[in-house]
Amino acid sequence: NNMLRPPCLSRPIGFSPKTNIQHxxxxxxxxxxxxxxxxxxWRSFTSEQMKKCWSCTEKVAGELFCKNCEKVLxxxxxxxxxxxxxxxxxxxxxxxxxxxxxxxxxxxxxDQFGSxxxxxxxxxxxxxxxxxxxxxxxxxxxxxAKYLLHLDGIEVxxxxxxxxTELLMEMxxxxxxxxxxxxxxxxxxxxxxxxxxxxxxxASVSAAFSKHDNNAALREMNRIQYLDRLxx
Numbered sequence: 001n002n003m004l005r006p007p008c009l010s011r012p013i014g015f016s017p018k019t020n021i022q023h024x025x026x027x028x029x030x031x032x033x034x035x036x037x038x039x040x041x042w043r044s045f046t047s048e049q050m051k052k053c054w055s056c057t058e059k060v061a062g063e064l065f066c067k068n069c070e071k072v073l074x075x076x077x078x079x080x081x082x083x084x085x086x087x088x089x090x091x092x093x094x095x096x097x098x099x100x101x102x103x104x105x106x107x108x109x110x111d112q113f114g115s116x117x118x119x120x121x122x123x124x125x126x127x128x129x130x131x132x133x134x135x136x137x138x139x140x141x142x143x144x145a146k147y148l149l150h151l152d153g154i155e156v157x158x159x160x161x162x163x164x165t166e167l168l169m170e171m172x173x174x175x176x177x178x179x180x181x182x183x184x185x186x187x188x189x190x191x192x193x194x195x196x197x198x199x200x201x202x203a204s205v206s207a208a209f210s211k212h213d214n215n216a217a218l219r220e221m222n223r224i225q226y227l228d229r230l231x232x
Contacts, residue, residue, distance in 0.1 A: 064108070064127065072113065072120050075127045079151060080134035090145060090209040092138065101135040142228065145205050145221055152214055156221045171226050178230065198227050
């Protein structure tokens with residue numbers, strides 16, 4: 001039911017439940033120099049992860065442009081957080097994430113490489129697509145949490161059968177309520193209740209990530225998947 005679409009999942013806004021959780025600041029192109037951003041990317045890589053520029057063979061790591069020959073470099077080995085120069089954590093500053101995305105996309109847009117070599121055009125097009133995917137993933141709390149778990153080798157299965165008896169009973173009860181003839185006011189009450197439960201669940205996910213407890217984060221994400229499914 002479209003009336004049960006919680007605003008926290010239907011548009012790219014930040015996580016602001018009524019809790020004491022504070023947002024953390026992130027480094028972006030809009031607030032940092034290219035040099036500081038380059039340093040941040042270098043710190044994310046070990047010596048074993050360094051590769052060579054395809055053009056001049058200079059060693060590079062986490063770079064989008066070679067510091068020696070200034071050729072564009074493939075970004076396929078950069079995770080989405082590193083690519084957008086934001087901390088690899090659940091809570092992010094949404095405006096800074098957006099600014100970083102826009103600044104980076106302007107630099108990497110294929111139109112900027114129209115007079116470059118064929119290989120540079122192909123790399124920029126692939127990078128631009130990856131930047132778009134990274135931003136779409138990180139701007140949404142649900143997909144951001146899934147991606148953090150994915151980086152640790154844990155996948156959230158949206159089709160997985162509920163094994164938690166308490167959660168199963170709760171979801172069945174909610175589904176039965178949705179299938180009944182309810183008034184507009186009742187639907188609004190259900191929307192408000194669903195939003196409150198989603199905010200509480202995302203607060204629990206945030207707490208789990210801050211404690212590096214992926215198992216707790218996964219359990220809460222499974223709950224979120226079903227709350228999200230009910231709104232549809």
